[in-house]
Amino acid sequence: MIWDVSCSKRQRPKVNIAFVSHSAFHPAMVVGSHQLARVWAKLGHRVIHVSLPLTPFHLSRIGRPHMKQRFDSAWGGATEREPNLIEWVPLAAVPWDVAKYLSAPLGHNFSVPLAKRIRAVLSRFGFSSIDVALIDEPRMVGVEPVLQARKTVYRATDLYAQYRGDPSILDAERKILASADGIFATSDPVARHLRDLSGGREVDVFRNGFDADHFRERRDEDPSLAGIDGPRAVYVGAIDHRLDLDGVVGMALRRPDLNVLMYGPTTISLPADSPSNLRWMGPITYDRLPAVLQHCDVAMLPLVDNEENHGRSPMKYFEYRSSNIPIAAFAAESLAPLSSSDSLFLYQQAGASGLGEAVDAALAFRRDPQGFSTTNLDDDMSWQQIASRMLTRIESLHL
Structure with a gap:
């Protein structure tokens, strides 16, 4: 041809x-x-x-x-x-x-x-x-x-x-x-x-x-969320060496009122003494993702600060946005073109403190009655x- x-x-x-x-x-x-x-x-x-x-x-x-x-x-x-x-x-x-x-x-x-x-x-x-x-x-x-x-x-x-x-x-x-x-x-x-x-x-x-139709279609709450009260902070993705595990654990310890839900396959050792509000949910199928994300309050991209993470182009950013939830994310260089988004809260230094501040800001944004709507947002992506x-x-x- x-x-x-x-x-x-x-x-x-x-x-x-x-x-x-x-x-x-x-x-x-x-x-x-x-x-x-x-x-x-x-x-x-x-x-x-x-x-x-x-x-x-x-x-x-x-x-x-x-x-x-x-x-x-x-x-x-x-x-x-x-x-x-x-x-x-x-x-x-x-x-x-x-x-x-x-x-x-x-x-x-x-x-x-x-x-x-x-x-x-x-x-x-x-x-x-x-x-x-x-x-x-x-x-x-x-x-x-x-x-x-x-x-x-x-x-x-x-x-x-x-x-x-x-x-x-x-x-x-x-x-x-x-x-x-x-x-x-x-x-x-x-x-x-x-x-x-x-x-x-x-x-x-x-x-x-992102798959716009898949994430914008409204879903009933996923069964994995049953019995887990809000507010809910969620991460979906690989739980491996690229994840700021210490930062996530530290943030959960500082916010006992926040249920921190970590979905994804695990290839690293998890702490045996995780706080009770930090839940390792295991892998979840792509089909079920919208039913989880749409019923959480803030989404996280808690990455460690290294060269490979600065080069990543996370699909989760758009999947989170199209699910109508604000995002707390480490300021990887690959996210810089998206930094003007009103629903993205970046923190410059990896760790519990920066992640916690970004999560708090995202939750405050979520509670704002003016809020944001992602209807037809990011269609070009x-x-x-x-x-x-x-x-x-x-x-x-x-x-």
């Missing part, structure tokens, strides 16, 4: 898109690649979503959050999740942590599925060619020449090397960037990183967005709008 850039959006031809991503589909973890893939599939484009492969080494982690479902998906092979949307959780010989030591001397990334296997899956689902490949997982370096897409875009969503403490990822990014037709980032810090890494090439910033702008930009890329 050769695009005619002069085509109107209504006349845009249908294309074959390969999304090479880090995260497989899961009810409790919906990331940007999932949202974009679904939007494009609903528009009639054909999309195959390929996530990071599993290997025999991963069997030792089968008890971790989401891992069993990933293995179930891998054993089942590539499947059509929805009309026009194929999901594939592939298998490979070894994980990146092993393959990275072999790739330089042997010239091959053994953590990527065999080229023959990739081509067989594409052929099985009728992908005779790939028009667009979007790669947001640098550890899949080496997949580009196999896909042979007409246009390849590297879409970085994090400062991956810092996030994983793995400098070898920088070399993987350089290799992908060298052959990429376009470079996308989800935040300004990530864009700066990619410009430096690519020798000053142009980088387009497409921040993460819906995934539908972002997906449209992204395809328009890809169409304009010169081969």
Whole structure:
């Protein structure tokens, strides 16, 4: 398919898109690649979503959050999740942590599925060619020449090397960037990183967005909130090393009247002596999120102050706003473009004091009879709008 850039959006031809991503589909973890893939599939484009492969080494982690479902998906092979949307959780010989030591001397990334296997899956689902490949997982370096897409875009969503403490990822990014037709980032810090890494090439910033219809539809209170009085402060997301755990615990201790609800999969040790008003709620499915958020009083983004958090583009900001609740958030650089929002209360220094002050300010705002309404707010940040702008930009890329 050769695009005619002069085509109107209504006349845009249908294309074959390969999304090479880090995260497989899961009810409790919906990331940007999932949202974009679904939007494009609903528009009639054909999309195959390929996530990071599993290997025999991963069997030792089968008890971790989401891992069993990933293995179930891998054993089942590539499947059509929805009309026009194929999901594939592939298998490979070894994980990146092993393959990275072999790739330089042997010239091959053994953590990527065999080229023959990739081509067989594409052929099985009728992908005779790939028009667009979007790669947001640098550890899949080496997949580009196999896909042979007409246009390849590297879409970085994090400062991956810092996030994983793995400098070898920088070399993987350089290799992908060298052959990429376009470079996308989800935040300004990530864009700066990619410009430096690519020798000053142009980088387009497409921040993460939200599913407007999903979060604006009014819901009855989720059963998990039964018996928990207000006011309620809520966090939804990964409970890992990026979360300011000490700050959350300290804030809860200072505000015994506030129920602090922490939803999400946990990969770190939680304090055994958490205050009674701090509740670890466990993972929650994406479908249930609005029924939780709409019945809380303040939402939190309590991040630690480190480089990787400054580069994150949290989807939760827009999901919180569209649920009509004010936000108390650490002032990560990626939130700076949003700092003029009247419902966002930023604190500059991570810790219990700053978080507590921001939560208090958000609660006062919540009680203000003038309040705020997010009806039709942030429409340009819906995934539908972002997906449209992204395809328009890809169409304009010169081969």
